[in-house]
Amino acid sequence: MDTQKSKTALITGASSGIGQELAKLFAKDGYNLVLVARSTDKLNELGGRFWDEFGVETTVITKDLSEEDAARDVYNQVREKNLTVDVLVNDAGVGLHGLFATDTDWEKEKALIHLNVLTTTQMTKLFLKDMVARNEGKILNLASLVSIMPMPLMAVYGATKAYVNNFTQSLVNELKNTNVTITALLPNATDTDFFNKAGAAHTKVTENLDDPAVVAKDAYNALMKGAHKVIPGGFSNKSQEIMAYVTPQEALAGMMRKNMEPKDETLSEEKNNKAAWAWGISLGAVVLAGAALALLYNTSSTYDKARYRHKAGKLKSDADEVYDDVKDTLINGLNNVREAVVTAKQVVAKAKETLAEAWS
Ligand SMILES: NC(=O)c1ccc[n+]([C@@H]2O[C@H](COP(=O)([O-])OP(=O)(O)OC[C@H]3O[C@@H](n4cnc5c(N)ncnc54)[C@H](OP(=O)(O)O)[C@@H]3O)[C@@H](O)[C@H]2O)c1
Structure with missing residues (x-):
């Protein structure tokens, strides 16, 4: 008899893009899934496919993660279902394009900060405590390559990703004497619905986008190895990291701004x-x-x-x-x-x- 219990991965933002590609990789590897987003139909459809193709179970939690205490609600639902989350992926996130002073809407920005920062932090807080108690578990946080650069015309988004990266790297250190690992994912611009939803589909950066399946694959491998961060996409993206560290901030901001025009x-x-x-x-x-x-x-x-x-x-x-x-x-x-x-x-x-x- 096979006594090995299947592991469970909880993925926020699995209804599209990078999150969906990650969900496919977990399902293929035999993980049961907890999928969280607002689009119930898309998550149910994915769950059905994963059952048919890989025989894994999917629990769908419909939730707007930009709401107050959304993470607490997700955590409570997981506990009520008696599920143990072995891997947490904080993928759900949005951007917003425009000049901060005159163009962008504060209510949208507030929701963006809530989703990208508060929910990511609270999800990590709740699930990490249980992982540390079990001395086992993995977390993947979606930062971005822009987390190490200024991002004019998407200033608030860039700042939220800097937060996620910095927060994650601090936890890497705090967890070093445990078997729990945390990994920051820093993709370059990727071919998902992200720029469309952010009102940035018309910008220069969308002319050269990475494949979300490749991003997810690199991220999955790094997560499984317990790497502290991963920049998918080979030398060209990694060299941008080096550049970000050695170029004066003002010059970097100018280059990034051109990308967002x-x-x-x-x-x-x-x-x-x-x-x-x-x-x-x-x-x-x-x-x-x-x-x-x-x-x-x-x-x-x-x-x-x-x-x-x-x-x-x-x-x-x-x-x-x-x-x-x-x-x-x-x-x-x-x-x-x-x-x-x-x-x-x-x-x-x-x-x-x-x-x-x-x-x-
Ligand atoms: N695409 C890029 O160029 C890029 C680059 C670097 C980092 N990232 C990061 O990668 C992550 C995934 O983005 P993506 O590119 O895959 O974009 P995407 O295709 O638009 O996916 C975003 C996901 O987040 C979910 N989401 C958005 N708002 C939500 C809310 N209020 N509550 C719950 N779920 C919500 C969406 O689901 P519902 O709409 O169904 O709720 C969707 O599943 C984000 O954190 C993004 O910042 C993207």
Whole structure:
């Protein structure tokens, strides 16, 4: 007799987009599901499909999670049904596009903050306590790649995601002596109904969207490994993280703003924008190589210190070179964008080489 009890995953926002893709992965792996959102029909339909395809049970909880104490109500319903939540996914979230001072509506913003921040926090509070008591469990919180950048024209949304990421990283530390893990998911712009609902379907950022199935797959793997964060989508998205850490906030805000402006208004800016990203990636690579050298230097013998001083000098001239090259490229304008990209590639290669040599 199979005595192994099926595990249960609770997913908010499973009626569409990334949440729905995550629900499919859990169902495929044999998890029973608790699906929470407002669209009862869509959740019931999903539950039926999961039963037919994978033989897993789905409990549907219809709830507007932007309401006061919505999380407490969901938690109580789960307890009444005698369910143990092994994995919690806080996916439900919305955005809102427009200038904060003059365009956006406060009531919508208040509901957004309630959903993205308060409900995520309260869900985590309620379910995490039980997980810690059992010394077992996993939580996935939906942040965003914009959680580490300013986000003009979606200022309140960006701030809520910064909260979720920061909150999650603090809990990673608080949980380190337990078997409970918490993971922040930082997707780049993804092809769901999100931008449409946020009133941002007309913006530049929607021209290049990631596949929600790929985002969910990367997130699922990272969650199962207990990673503290995951940026799906390979090198291009991860390099944006490096760029966000090394680029001055004002410049970053300018680039992000262009992404959130209407497509036709930004066409002429597109190439400069790409050059700016290339510059950021180059600079990031040099900074990383420099940091690695500094670490090595502090723990080295006198002979190695001399070696690393030489390499640091070389790295500095690389940095000067990239600065001059890309500055010229930006000044010369649109036609030279390709040069900036080539320079970026060269500096990444040089940084890699320096690192490899330093470690050898
Ligand atoms: N798409 C992107 O570019 C992107 C990038 C980074 C992060 N994210 C984050 O990913 C998460 C999922 O977004 P998505 O892209 O998959 O968008 P989506 O397709 O619009 O899905 C949003 C989900 O949240 C649920 N939801 C919205 N408001 C709710 C409310 N008041 N109460 C309960 N459930 C509610 C929706 O269900 P109902 O409408 O049925 O209630 C839906 O299932 C969000 O937290 C978003 O911030 C998205």
